Amino acid sequence: DIQVTQSPSSLSASVGDRVTITCRASQSISSSLNWYQQKSGKAPKLLIYAASSLQSGVPSRFTGSGSGTDFTLTINSLQPEDFATYYCQQSYSFGQGTRLEIK
Amino acid sequence: QLQLQESGPGLVKPSETLFLTCTVFGGSISSSGYYWGWIRQPPGKGLEWIVSIGYSGYTYYNPSLKSRVTISADTSKNQFSLKLSSVTAADTAIYYCARDFGYYRTDAWGQGTLVTVSS
Numbered sequence: 741d742i743q744v745t746q747s748p749s750s751l752s753a754s755v756g757d758r759v760t761i762t763c764r765a766s767q768s769i770s771s772s773l774n775w776y777q778q779k780s781g782k783a784p785k786l787l788i789y790a791a792s793s794l795q796s797g798v799p800s801r802f803t804g805s806g807s808g809t810d811f812t813l814t815i816n817s818l819q820p821e822d823f824a825t826y827y828c829q830q831s832y833s834f835g836q837g838t839r840l841e842i843k
Numbered sequence: 844q845l846q847l848q849e850s851g852p853g854l855v856k857p858s859e860t861l862f863l864t865c866t867v868f869g870g871s872i873s874s875s876g877y878y879w880g881w882i883r884q885p886p887g888k889g890l891e892w893i894v895s896i897g898y899s900g901y902t903y904y905n906p907s908l909k910s911r912v913t914i915s916a917d918t919s920k921n922q923f924s925l926k927l928s929s930v931t932a933a934d935t936a937i938y939y940c941a942r943d944f945g946y947y948r949t950d951a952w953g954q955g956t957l958v959t960v961s962s
Contacts, residue, residue, distance in 0.1 A: 741906065774948055776890075783939055783952035784890065795950065831947050832892040832905045 742766050744773075746828050746835030752843040757818045761838045763811045763828035774829040775804055775813045777822075778837075784827065788813060815840075845870040847940050847953035855934075855960050861927040865940030865953060866920070873898055873918050878943045880914065881925045883936040884955075891936075895943060896923060930960045 743766040753759045763773060771791035776784040786795045788804035791811055801816040815822055823842050828835040851863035865879070872879050880895025894914045896902045902914055913926040927934060938958055942951040 772946060776949075778890075783941075783955055784949070785952075786948065786950045789948040790946070827890055829890075829892075829947060829949075832903075834890040834892065837889050 742769060742830055742833060744828055744830045744833050744835045746838055748838060749836060750839040750841065752841050753818055754843045755818055755820055758814065758816050759818060759840065760815075761813045761826055761828075761840075763806075763813070763830075763835050765809045765811075765830055768808045769830050771807045772830055773804075773806070773811045775802075776827045776829065777824050778827065779824045787826075845942070845951050847942065847951060849938060849940050849953045849956040851956065851958070853957060853959060855930055855958060856962050857931055857960055858929055861930050861934065861958055861960075862924065863938055863940070863956065863958070864922050864924045866922050867942075868921075870942075871918075872916055872921055872923060876944060878903075878945065879916065879923045880941055880943065882939045882941055882949070882952075884939070885933075885936045886957075892947065893927075894925065895947075932960050934958070935960045 745764045773791045775788040778784040787798050787802050792804045803814045826838045846868040848866050855861045875898050878895040878897045881893040894904045894912050896914045911928045916923040937955040939955045940953040941949045943949040
């Protein structure tokens, strides 16, 4: 089984900041990595698929990069609505989640 | 607009079988290129992908749950269903039905339904 390890588990930032969340796979997965945002009490929302493709309707301040084993989700110029929990996913394995909180 | 809605018992006894149905509105589960499946989330914890079924009937499972999981689809009702057998308290979770467009890219979700396993 391929495992994905996400870091950090939590993060504090301010509106306007740039933040980066990382996901590492236990072996090469090419670009088969997706990113989701989940707000409290809601279903997750797909942000990025295939490591770097922006899902339709998602603001361009969200960018994904990486290939092989190391991936990043970057959020530029944080907005109030971006404070949520973020998950990476490789096939049936999800990362542990990163909780993004307001500083 | 595509909508997915889960239905089923909110309480299941240990050792019994959990059964949930997802009804799809605004789209057809027979559409090529899409897969329909289930993902769960224990309260306060992370996501766990369970199983999906494709338009051709092809199914793919999380290996850790495969022995207890059955998925089926009823195209006449535009529904698909999950059966999870021999449940324990560890199966208590919010269960989401969802659609993916291949490679586990899940772009549509139901609102989720909480299933509690307790006697």
